Amino acid sequence: MSKDLLRIGQLAKEVNSTTRTIDYYTSQGLLHPIKRSESNYRLYHRDSIPRFQRIEWLKKEKYSLEDIKTFLDQWDNIQCNSEIGDKIVKLEQHMRQLEKELKEIKPFVENLKPSQAKNVYKVLTSRSAACIEAIMLLLERGPMM
Numbered sequence: 257m258s259k260d261l262l263r264i265g266q267l268a269k270e271v272n273s274t275t276r277t278i279d280y281y282t283s284q285g286l287l288h289p290i291k292r293s294e295s296n297y298r299l300y301h302r303d304s305i306p307r308f309q310r311i312e313w314l315k316k317e318k319y320s321l322e323d324i325k326t327f328l329d330q331w332d333n334i335q336c337n338s339e340i341g342d343k344i345v346k347l348e349q350h351m352r353q354l355e356k357e358l359k360e361i362k363p364f365v366e367n368l369k370p371s372q373a374k375n376v377y378k379v380l381t382s383r384s385a386a387c388i389e390a391i392m393l394l395l396e397r398g399p400m401m
Contacts, residue, residue: 261290261299271308278308284321286311286328 268275281287282298287307289298307328314324331344365376 260302262302262304263293263297263299264289267300267304267308270305271312273308273312281308281311285325286321 262270264275264278268278271278278287278300282289287300287304290301291299293299310328310331311324314327315321319327365373368376
């Protein structure tokens with residue numbers, strides 16, 4: 257078996273979840289096994305790991321599974337165009353970095369005067385909004401043919 261292929265139990269272990277969750281996401285069309293092994297195990301590509309993480313993040317953000325499926329389908333279409341896919345990956349990394357930095361400065365911001373906090377909030381939200389807008393534009397545009 258290839259190093260890039262994982263059985264359902266291996267995938268569950270890699271993403272710190274259960275085989276039941278992987279099975280449910282598969283039944284809902286959110287995860288896709290590549291093929292079956294000779295022993296009839298479903299085999300998933302390693303690319304399923306970031307896809308699973310994306311599902312969990314979207315669930316945490318209170319998206320329905322139907323909305324998540326729509327988003328993932330759009331994501332799959334975008335992935336066909338590597339340039340757009342690379343830009344989205346960079347935007348995701350940037351968003352994670354912003355989240356990390358926000359956690360680091362949160363204690364500082366909580367101790368600011370209301371007017372100071374308002375100014376910090378304006379700066380942070382405008383940058384986050386710009387990232388979100390860029391992602392939305394890329395998703396709406398879809399792959400360039």
